[in-house]
Amino acid sequence: MSENRHYPVIAVTGSSGAGTSSVKEAFGHVFYREKIKAILVEGDSFHRYNRAEMKLAVAEARSQGKTLSHFGREANLFDELADLFRTYRKTGGGKRRYYLHSDSEAEPWGQKAGEFTPWEEITEKSDLLMYEGLHGGVPEVVPYVDLLIGVVPIINLEWIQKIHRDSSERGYTPEDVVKTIKERMDDYIDCITPQFSLTDINFQRIPTVDTSNPFIARDVPSPDESLIVIRIKKRLIKKYDIDLTFLKNMIEHSFISRRNTLVVPGPKMSLAMEILITPIIEDLVLQRNKKSENMRA
Numbered sequence: 471m472s473e474n475r476h477y478p479v480i481a482v483t484g485s486s487g488a489g490t491s492s493v494k495e496a497f498g499h500v501f502y503r504e505k506i507k508a509i510l511v512e513g514d515s516f517h518r519y520n521r522a523e524m525k526l527a528v529a530e531a532r533s534q535g536k537t538l539s540h541f542g543r544e545a546n547l548f549d550e551l552a553d554l555f556r557t558y559r560k561t562g563g564g565k566r567r568y569y570l571h572s573d574s575e576a577e578p579w580g581q582k583a584g585e586f587t588p589w590e591e592i593t594e595k596s597d598l599l600m601y602e603g604l605h606g607g608v609p610e611v612v613p614y615v616d617l618l619i620g621v622v623p624i625i626n627l628e629w630i631q632k633i634h635r636d637s638s639e640r641g642y643t644p645e646d647v648v649k650t651i652k653e654r655m656d657d658y659i660d661c662i663t664p665q666f667s668l669t670d671i672n673f674q675r676i677p678t679v680d681t682s683n684p685f686i687a688r689d690v691p692s693p694d695e696s697l698i699v700i701r702i703k704k705r706l707i708k709k710y711d712i713d714l715t716f717l718k719n720m721i722e723h724s725f726i727s728r729r730n731t732l733v734v735p736g737p738k739m740s741l742a743m744e745i746l747i748t749p750i751i752e753d754l755v756l757q758r759n760k761k762s763e764n765m766r767a
Contacts, residue, residue: 477562478598478754479555479614481606483513483669484621485541485628485662493621493673494602496743500751507596509558513603514569516551518544521584539650541604541657548610551601555614558599563592597755607665616754617747620669627677627691629684648685670706671746673739674699696736702746704730710749717745 482493494510501508517540519527524538524545531538538545550565557564568587570576576583605611607618623631629651636642636650666672675698677691702712707730714732718724721742724734734742 476758477559477596478616478751478758479559479601480598480617480619480751480754481601481611481615482619482621483601483604483606483665485604485658492740493619493743494600496740497600497747497751499740500744500748504748504752504755506598506751506755507594509566509592509594509596509599511554511566511599511601511603512569513551513601513605514571515567515586516547516603516605517569518547520569520586537653537656539654539657541654541661543608543657543661546605548605548608551605552610552614555599555601555611558592559614559616562596564599565589566592597758598751604662605665607668608661612668617750618665618669618671619747620666620672622666622672623675624677624681626681626684627675627696630681630687631690633684633687634690644685670703672699672701673743674701675736675739693736693739698734698736698739698742699727700732700734700742700746701728702730702732706750710753712746717742720745 480497482497484493497508500506517524524540527545528538540546554564554566567589568575568579570579570581570583570585570587573583576585579587581587606615607620612618622628632651633644633647636647637644642650675696677696679691679695681687681691702714706712707714714726714730717732718726721734721738724732724738724742727733732742
């Protein structure tokens with residue numbers, strides 16, 4: 471990631487149903503504890519189409535023998551997202567909007583669920599920007615990200631989580647969700663997977679129960695039924711003097727599988743994450759403050 475930083479940008483990237491929201495909560499604990507003001511940006515707000523437009527666009531693509539999905543480049547505003555990151559890093563500002571997932575979110579805006587709010591300038595003071603969504607590691611935005619976190623359950627678990635979430639919380643039938651998974655596969659391979667070779671830290675949840683057929687699973691494996699594989703880029707280990715042996719001894723029942731990889735029990739994911747990211751976030755904000763002081767001097 472670029473070292474020419476002023477206002478830091480952190481991106482948490484992962485596929486639909488991967489669990490990026492849980493990671494965002496862990497970051498929230500760090501921000502609260504360290505009194506850090508963060509601008510939060512959801513990846514959904516940089517989709518190209520609102521809900522109604524997306525249905526029409528998907529139908530049009532199908533009529534031409536093509537596929538269109540939220541995973542792919544054609545359905546997203548990567549250039550606009552990159553512009554936000556670039557502008558924020560220089561000025562602490564930039565343009566953003568919100569995607570209104572539900573009626574309760576839409577009501578205060580006088581809009582309908584599935585629509586976007588108007589674009590607006592970021593004017594409030596902040597210490598950093600945090601993105602959470604599908605595309606925090608695509609080529610357009612990577613040069614403007616100071617810390618890139620990947621959330622990557624093994625694929626069968628990811629599908630189980632998506633099927634259960636979309637069925638229970640978003641009103642889709644399991645059959646509809648499976649159809650969406652199949653239609654997105656090319657975009658998943660082309661647009662989602664390559665991001666995880668660029669991440670600074672990956673958190674990969676692996677179930678310890680049978681998930682051989684994710685399409686008939688009756689429930690989502692619990693944290694107690696999972697292990698978390700944490701891969702840390704060697705550059706980051708060296709820069710922040712990260713001691714995996716110390717972490718292994720601190721977190722019960724964890725072990726080191728490779729020189730840059732720590733495996734922890736599922737329930738300890740948030741603890742491991744907070745221990746790892748706290749000194750990195752503190753340093754990013756400290757460097758930003760030092761640079762600001764030098765500019766005022």
